[in-house]
Amino acid sequence: MRSVEALEMIYRPWLLRITRRLARGEELRVNLAQILEQFYNALMQAVETGDPAWLDPILNEWVKAYTETEISSHELSLLTILGQIHLTTIDVAREILAEADALSLISLAAPAFVYAFETAARLEMERTIERISWDLEKANASLQRLDKSKSNFISVAAHELKTPLTLIEGYAAMLRDQLPAGAEYDQARIILKGMNNGTRRLREIIDDMIDVSLIDNNLLSLNFQPVWINRLIDLLHKELARSLEERRQILEIHPFESWAEMTFGDSERLYQAFRNVLLNSIKYTPDGGKITISGRQLPGFMEIIIADTGIGIDPEDHLRIFDKFGNLGDVSLHSSGKTKYKGGGPGLGLSITKGIIEAHGGSIWVESPGYDEIKCPGSTFHILLPLRKTPPDDRTAKLFAPLYNTENLPGAP
Ligand code: ADP
16 A cells, blocks of 8 residues: 555544544644644655655644744643644554555654754754743843932932932031030031041042943943052052051062153052052952062053952952942941951942953953952952053143153153
């Protein structure tokens, strides 16, 4: 018997059996019967011509028609359905046809079924990947929206807080000025000093919030001028001398080539960037620890390296600490101290530093074997800064011409 005749012969019982096996509700059964009929026709063509590609349109349509729930539910996966169809074909052929005819039909249909399995697996995989990418895109878009509203909130909150803070600072200053001299007012002076410390710290936090929102919105503008990194570090050393002494820490500075060379940059912003890194080194290094500043010259760049003997940072956090609010510690343990051991903070310092360094065309990264408060493996921050020998614009060129035109540019003070 010809295979097509055999297929025609088993069609009705096959359809009845497979529809019962697959369908749950009556409605689905009607739909399914139509789809199965199409599949069977394609199967007959494939078997007769020996070209399994006849199955492509129905398989494609099938995969497309699936809803997301159907795809994720294993029961209704296309491969499961094809498996059932294949088994039913074998069962019904064996029951209805003579043994030789059944065997011949089963072996002739086998390549078409193998092809159908392969194609269905590929199509289902493609569709699943498509769905996952779509889900990822959606999640990404909502993360971006969330980040935008976080950034808007920071900006609005910072500006709203600034006005009342200015009022408090102003009235506290008036009070201080009007306070008569004399020992009986010492207590009031101590209170005012406390208020002053508090408002100064609050202003620093608000300024950090404003800087973060400027960086987030690409609004950080740099005032380029001649900068000497050695001078910045020297100033910083002087500013932090007291904190270093309090924490019994040593700051070692190893000058390097290009250390004393002039480069164009925003000195205030660079100072702020180095200060943030150094303050962290002090903060996350136990009393008696050591901080080392060194560096090297690279073609067109200088690399400044700030290493400490502190608690270190887990490799999986090496990128996260540069995100805003990327602080790793327990927020409830935060103290307001800028240099107190493990003092914690709002988690804005390094994200501002990264923004400043990147606005200069540089980059910053950290190396640390891991976090260990007992062994203190330390952290090493690398700052790569382009060496700009020429002013970035005409205005800067005119302003600083006498400085950068001279043959012997001023070096260390
Ligand atoms: P914070 O205000 O919390 O110090 P930063 O943005 O300056 O915020 O730093 C983010 C986090 O990176 C810190 O909370 C700390 O966990 C970690 N970190 C930064 N510098 C160091 C360092 N030198 N050693 C160990 N951990 C550090």
